[in-house]
Amino acid sequence: MEIMKIINNNIISSSDEKGRELVVMGRGLGFQVKVGQTIDESKVEKVFRMESNAETRQLQDLLAEIPLEHVQLVNQIIEQSKEIIERKMNRNIYITLIDHVNYAILRYRENINFKNPLIWEIKKYYAKEFEAGCNAVSMINSHCDTQLTEDEAASIAMHFVNAELGTDMPHTIDVTKIVQTVFKIVSYSFNIEIDQESLSYERFLTHLKFFALRVVTNSRHEDDMELHEIIKSKYPKEYKCSEKIKHFIESEFHFAVSPEEMTYLTVHIKRITTQKNETEESLK
Structure with a gap:
């Protein structure tokens, strides 16, 4: 070279x-x-x-100002995080996380600490990303003589979520809000506590993240009207729950939820509520 x-x-x-x-x-x-x-x-x-020349220039400008030790540390954090999360991340993570970690260290040394208002949601809906965030905080504390907390681990976790979804922080916050609210709607509609250890939960959670991303980025699927009518007729209770979700999305985010989105939501709701009912029956 x-x-x-x-x-x-x-x-x-x-x-x-x-x-x-x-x-x-x-x-x-x-x-x-x-x-x-x-x-x-x-x-x-x-x-x-990097993905583009513009990102390459951003990275150059950033690295010109940051201590090599911090850059080396973040590179190690990202490599370990890839093994924990086991999902592909956008290369922009090098820009956002180097900048964030360097600033977090400076903030700590100036005795400026922030609470993360989304820490509970991040722990619950982004468990692997939060685990990677905790590992990152442990590495930073060990290498930089800091005492960063779980609040910082949650903030770092959000950068990993951004890199997975290929979006920015405001969108990721909205995605988290949508996921949280949809699970509340399902729980209240069927009066159940959703089993977060189940495969159905993991499948629904994955679907919701990308459904929410389509909402906040205003992207849409093509509709299969025949399948939609079949699902609507076959699972009326679950479809009614999907209509509550549709109302929330359209009123809060001004996004028209398509029939195909309704179809997938209904199918996932059926899975997650059926598994719950089957588990309760087996315990009687």
Whole structure:
């Protein structure tokens, strides 16, 4: 790889075989070198390949201002988090999390601490992401002599959720609100406590996250009207619950819930409530 630009002593810009810009990190990588020289690959610790040139420039600007130790730490956090969460994440996570963690450390040293109002919801609906957030906080506290709390773990978890959904923080907050409210509607409608350990719950939770994402980004599915009418007729109680969800979504988010969305919501509600009833019967 050839040096295209020297960001600082530890960060340089290069390009891959297709001419796409890369950000390359390594201690001393940019020290006493010149543009056009070949990169000393023995010093390379991480190569950042972003989704676009705009993101690459954002990352360059960010890394120019942040201590190498913080960047190295966040890179380790992301690699471990991938193993915990086991889902694909947008590469933008390197920008958002490096910036967030660096700021969290600075805030702690200035004795500025924030409570996360969504911590309960994050623990409940994003368990793996929260686990990864707790692991991140443990690593930060160990490496940086800080005492960050679960509130910070929840904030970091939200960045992982953003990276999975490919959206931004305001949308992720709205997604969480929708998921929380839909589960409340189902619980109240059928007077049940939903089993959060069940496979039906996990399936419904996954569906709801992407349903909510379609709501907040105003995206829609094509409708299968024949299937919709069959499901509506076959599961009237569950469909009535879906109508309550539809009313909430349309009144709060001004999103017209399509017949196909109603179909899938009804099917998932049927699964999750049927499993609950079957479990209760087996205990009698």
